[in-house]
Amino acid sequence: MPLRCVLLIFLLAVAAPAPAALRYAESSAPSSLNPFLVRDMPSLRAVELVYEGLVTPPDAGRVRPLLAESWQVSDDGRQVTFRLRRDVLWHDGEPFTARDVAFTVAAGRDPRSATPLRAQFAAFAAVDVLGEHAVRFRFARKPVNPLLQFDFKILPAHLFPEGYVPADAGSRRVVGTGPFAFEAWSAGGELRLVRNPRYHRPGQPGIGAVEVSPVPDPNIRNELLRYGALDLLPQVRPRDIPALEELSGVRLYPYSTLSYSFLGFNFRNPALRDRRVRRALVHGIDRTAMLRAHYGGRGTVISGPFPSASWAYNFDVKPWEHDPARAAALLDDAGWRDRDGDGWRESETGAPLRLRLVSTATDEAQKAVVLDAEQQLRNLGVAVEVRFLEPLAWREAVFDEHAFDLVLAEWTFDHNVDVYTLFHSSQTGPGQNNLGGYADPETDRLLDESRAVPDSEALRAVYGELHRLLHDELPYAFLWSLDRYAAVSTRIEGVRLHPFYFFSYTGAWKER
Amino acid sequence: MKLTAYRHPRPGWTRPRAAVAVGLACLAPAAAGAVLAVAGWLPDPAAFAGPGNAPPSPAHWLGTDVLGRDVASRLGWAAARFAGPASLAVVVALAVGGVLGVAEGLAGPVGRRAGRWTAQALDGVPKLVLVLLAASITRSDLGWTMAVVGLTFAPQVAGAVRASIERLRARAFIEAERCLGVGATRIVLLHILWGHSRRALVSQVTGVLAYAVLVESSLSYLGGALGVQEPSASWGNMLALARDGLFHGAWLPAAAPAAAICVTLLGFRLVGAGLLGALEDRP
């Protein structure tokens, strides 16, 4: 059978030995491998494999020792003393010491370091090196839970003789203490990490290597997983879940990220400063139907500024209903009426209500949400001009130039769900997180209070009140928290995922 | 083995003419769609008119896309919307290419050299890369992108013009006209460009148009910030939105724009090849 022979030769040419590696795909390549410079989830996940902090990343509010052996919190809660492990080596063979810890904090506070984490490091008043393997942190003021302030990664001091972390460090000097060591980063963005043989936890890691490849097309990602060219997808789309559930070689792992999607309002636009307009826009879009249509209903519609899975979420506050009639009445009330009968609402001066909506176009569901919202607002007489941007251009337009009226985006939080930088009026500058320029004295008061509360019960009360306030004030149209699923090949055993950092437990995974 | 003598143009059905006819037939659907759209006989392309991925029905001839928008209407509007920028590409190519070609063929030694080097420098950059650069800098303004497509084709147009000038030089009528006092502009425009380069230029124009369609659909298909942005329709971004459906059993929303792109490209290519073939048939 000649055809069969030809096909066999073809297949032999394609065949490759099954690699001893964990291969996973991201929608875009990691942009930086320096924990100080990380701004996107692909980079965050890759960094988690290479670098470690003093303690494990907080999971359900708890931390465990990692680079530190033990710690002691002073009675007033303003000092933490860490005793460091003595058996830890950097990937290049240098020993890990207290100097590295001190350097990391100093570099994080240095204005020359191009890091978005500076605010976190500003919480420390001083770091004292007490010896080769002991270090003491002093806080400027007492934090609610001091141990949750240590989820940053430690950098090797000996590789940064200049004393700070320059902006171009992202692709060079990638040396950590984690279970996997950096090996190669191709120009196409493919990243290869290999097992760290000197890892300080005995018997770990159980996987020989990790390979990350950027695959922009989600359909192709699924195909690659289906046919065994990949072992893991950090995030699968809700619409693909039924198909993936049927595959025998793949298991789905739900993990609740602390994240939510929102439609942010830009308060620099006078029309949106009117609360009636914002409320009308929220009433005008059917969030439940959109969640069902575009995400298969796998998520929760939210009412306020916290992810629904977080401890801070106030379940007493219910989301605004979808109510087009009420929305129209609110807009009429605010002076936006269709005065010339062209189907669009105008102000008294005849200026139409026209809003620019910017979004990234990385996945189809998000695109569909944007177009759906545009359509629903059009039915309300509000003209929405949609603009899809590449991630970087989007970041520039939203964070630096504030060139938008509405923005579709998603925040992902760690356990602290600290929303201070999102809504405080001091955070409205270029590059800062209060991207809509929202400023409200009552909100500022509650946020300041949240920084000064003595314990977590008080904090919960403050956040509950804040939740109710922002539900009324609507700095964003809060949309939903999505359920996340990772798909992992059954070739990998012992899988456990961290809801935010994802790969925190990968050292303990095993290859079958 | 067949012995072919010099062929003379024959009346009737020749291969080049057949190619042109088939090519025009391939272009007809896109043209018809654009006309229908401009005339306002197609439903709103951005309206969510029905359930997503609906099969063809009297209300929606080609069904609806994943968001429930009418596919046929979007196809037509995409063609209509693209006509303007595509014509811009043609105008830029003809204008810049014509000037360069005439400079290369008729100007003095300095102008000739300048024309040649300009054309070569333009021709040196791969076309799509220059287009990407333009799309990136102008933030994917379709007009600019297509103007640059035209610009990248200017050297080819210039080559065609120069070639026909060189051919005409052998026949003395340019000199004769000069002797008779005919103005230079008139000679260039009427006798050289229109009278003797017409077909070559039209075949270049089909090349520009085919490439314009290809560039637009490629950029919009690959998505991101470089192509035509939703909710505006373009064949490329219709395909980009519909490709998910291929894995979930809805193939029509993807097949329709794909067919439109292929048939149109084939049409332009056949017309161009037919015109060139007819040109070669001449004695």
Next chain:
Amino acid sequence: MSRGVRWQWLGWAVGQAGAAAVVLLGTSLVLFLVVEAAPGRGPDRLGTVTAAAGGPVAPRDRAGWAVRYGRWVAGAVRGEFGSSTAVQRGRPVAELLGSAARRSLSLSAAAFGLAVFAAAVVAAGRRVLPGAAGVAAWGVHLASALPVFLLVYGAVVWLNPAVARGAASGWWDAPGWFPFPSRPEGAAWWLGAGLLAVGDGFLADLCDRFSAQTDAVGAAGYRVGARLLRLPRLAVAVRATVPGVADHLAGRVTFLLGSLVVLESALGWPGLGYLAWRAAAERDLPVLLAVAVLLAVVVRTAAVAAGLVRAALDPRYRGSG
């Protein structure tokens, strides 16, 4: 061949290379000015990137564009193109270009070879089996009307399930098989090259051109002339065909590279095309400029090579240089 003739040859070649270099400088100047004029962020300007790498606060470069261009050219000659501002922030562009260039150029060379081979087969077939060749030519035209990105997606959608279904029904055993676009290696790589050779009208165009050339060479004038002068027919055919074909092929390189950009971006294969695409999408202008100039070098080299071929084979041409 006398000594004088050889010197004349060398002079001609040097002249051609010099002209190509001048044209290339002009091309890069145009690109540079376009990029400079682009509205964008201050510190990411090209001339200042190396300075900015030292720290976040870089002094704004106040030198004129001519000086900055000169500096850029000097850097490019040394193989330094600044650092990436977005694709892999901070990484030297030269480092990104190296391996990408090797991959992309070999892929396009393979596609080029495949297309030339297929077109030559079809053209030669016209003399042996006119009917079959006619059908093949129509098939080629139809397949070639498909843009590269459609071919790629078609392969992803239909090829993988077909192979998997075959394996499931026991037609073949596929140990370690991985689906089509995952890696640019082996059969997947050749398939990519094949798609590149066929798509975007490349193969159809070559077929047309080759057929026209073989027709022209087969025309009576050439054959009679060759017989009268007692020249070998093959030599006449080669001399009559190759220069024109070479010119045409050189002219198609720019289109092939365009298709390469689309192919690599659609597949997510690392290479110059993917790099150009990402750089354009994320406005990483140093990378985009470097890729554009590198590809311009390729196009220019092809043109010069075609000129050399013509000069070597066509006696009419050398005099007019």
